[in-house]
Amino acid sequence: MLLIECPWCGPRDEAEFACGGEAHIARPAEPAALSDAEWADYLFMRKNPKGLHRERWCHTLGCRRWFNVERSTITHEITRIYAMGEAAPANENEGEA
């Protein structure tokens, strides 16, 4: 069970949120210039790390705003909450056990 700290509403039960999956996947500037493999990489391939995961959450049943979360996929511990559009935090432990 996750207790997620919405930047606007404070700590709330996981059931109030929707998970938007991996964060920081930038849409290619020129999609038509990509090969099929590059397009597939953008569309379907995921990091799916065992360790720290940067992901998007939306407070659907609250303020309905999106934000980024850094969370361990091993312990479920949330280590950082930061705004949409903010760069991924530099962290050596990304994806590490």
Add this chain to the structure above:
Amino acid sequence: MSRYSIFSLIRHARTGHRDWPRAWRSPEPKPAYDVVIVGGGGHGLATAYYLAKEHGIANVAVLEKGWLGGGNTGRNTTVIRSNYLWDSSAALYEKSLQLFEGLSQELNFNVMLSQRGLVGLAHTQHDLREIARRVNAIRLNGIDSELLTPAQIKELVPIINISPTVRYPVIGGSIQRRGGVARHDAVAWGLARGADMRGVDIIENCAVTGIRREGGRVTGLETTRGAIATGKVGIAVAGHSSVLAAMAGFRLPIESHPLQALVSEPIKPIIDTVVMSGTVHVYVSQSDRGELVMGAGIDVFNSYAQRGSLPVIESMLAAAVELFPIFSRLKMMRKWGGIVDVCPDASPIIGLTPVDGLYLNCGWGTGGFKSTPGSGWVFAHTIATGAPHPLNAAFSLERFHSGALIDEHGAAAVAH
């Protein structure tokens, strides 16, 4: 290795069943093998079994980081069926169901297959039309499937509530009568014994930590029990597929999610089919011990923790109690989770990878127990010949480049 029979049972009864031999060896890893399978779940064991049996390749090791069958194979709710929508899925899952139908005889090990029938419920007009479409598609593929009225469902499952006044009334459904359940541990143990008997080394407590490559080819593995040289590696690690792919330098369209299940206290027999509802999100069967076995969909977030959150359990039980009011005072005994490998089109990936000699079997997500023998059968063919069998050709990793996805979300989301 001795065969199990009524005579061996009688013979061992004389000594009080105290000296049954071990069902498989526990060998030290050799420095090299022709083929190494990573992952000692049902799929890895089945692959090794069919490599030895169908292709005469017995210099094979199965490496398991924990204990045999301790992953999703030993955590699943054992539903078996082949009622999938698309032709390629129908052919693959039906092959597996047919192998299951002969598995106890073939393995000389009772996998307790019980073809008690599997009912899917419709609660909305949309459900009803979709179920009718599926029943037709399934029958066109020569697989058994029938539509049911609420009255027919009530006759099959007397404890179900078909009142039209509940929030999501039961307004119809379908049944695959050849569907049912089997004993998950027995499938793993029977395949392990069969593979071991043919010379396969099953090595537990041995985690793969690196994949050695030279010039785009696999040359061996690094493990917690030393390096092993081999020219062919088959990966069947379910929730850890992305971790293994990363060791070999490529990415997968897979995300790992918890999938939970629970069992009630044991009670007298009250339900003798499997009932599932993809709309209210619950499915139920009763085990031979009398426990009700229930499950639903995945937890929404990525995880490798083999546990999920309570809201999934709460909503699954709310749905169960509305469908079966008689469950309302039952005690739930245990809940647990496994980490499932979810693919964007809810279909598996079985085939080649960007690395020569490295083969991949993953993406079974919430529904790969039923496909254990079929998956091993086609994967063994793929590894032995270096090319997919016609049954798994469509399930390539390449389909995410070509766009030829096999969308089975309707057959494989809540329904496992």
